[in-house]
Amino acid sequence: MDIQRIAAFSQGSEGGNPAGVVLLQDAVSENEMARVAAEVGYSETAFAVAHGDDGKTWRVRYFSPESEVPFCGHATIALGAALGKHSGTGTYTLVLNDATITVDAEATPEGMMATLSSPPTKSRAMTGSEMEDVMALFGLTLEDLDPQLAPAHIHGGANHAVLPLTDRARLAAMTYDLDQGRAVMRKHDLVTVMLVHIEGPQTFVVRNAFASGGVLEDPATGAAAAAFAGYLRDSRWPHNGGFSIRQGEDMGSPSLIKVALDDTKGASVQVSGGARDIK
Structure with missing residues (x-):
């Protein structure tokens, strides 16, 4: 093989x-x-x-x-x-x-x-149980959340939770217990939990916890980027047809994801990136 x-x-x-x-x-x-x-x-x-x-x-x-x-x-x-x-x-x-x-x-x-x-996108508000478990997993409080975007359950081929954080340093300090994360993500049928810092209307810095797959963190997560695009569209965010995500910076593997979308609710979005062979 x-x-x-x-x-x-x-x-x-x-x-x-x-x-x-x-x-x-x-x-x-x-x-x-x-x-x-x-x-x-x-x-x-x-x-x-x-x-x-x-x-x-x-x-x-x-x-x-x-x-x-x-x-x-x-x-x-x-x-x-x-x-x-x-x-x-x-x-x-x-x-x-x-x-x-x-x-x-x-x-x-x-x-x-x-x-x-991507597959079609959709989003909804997080339930009380989802919110309680995910916030506790990362030791977050309501004061850590950026009021520009509400926490949400998002989908673009797979389920994710997204939490927008006000402080870039709080994002950099992300930590959680892998076993607890696996339990939370499997309980709520989540592939990842996406923590986001909003740098500007078309620029976001992201970390994606992936305990459901046995991995502490993904350095770049295209499925979550697609789901996040659908959520921005549902939230009437001023995306102007596209945005970029920087991910992996805090784990020493800088990655760049570019997303293009229109305003058609639930429609596919386009996620682009470079690729290199690993020797």
């Missing part, structure tokens, strides 16, 4: 979120995919099997070291880069467990870049 290791949302030769990518000739069992993902050890590994004869449609599943994930943005960007090298640039259709999306692969002077079109 040829396992490619690719960092998505990288900045040149630095940063990004490592993902495993496996292009398969034939499907393999769930147990085998779970075993390989655990062996690779990255937050997600994408497994893709050609679907049809055109070479442009692939059946894709994502596995973390501990569980299957319905959708993973950074692994999709990594997969797009791998498909671009394997079959050429252009648009690929990806058939997921619960949705069908596309990823575009583009060659640039800095290397491969990919843009995914």
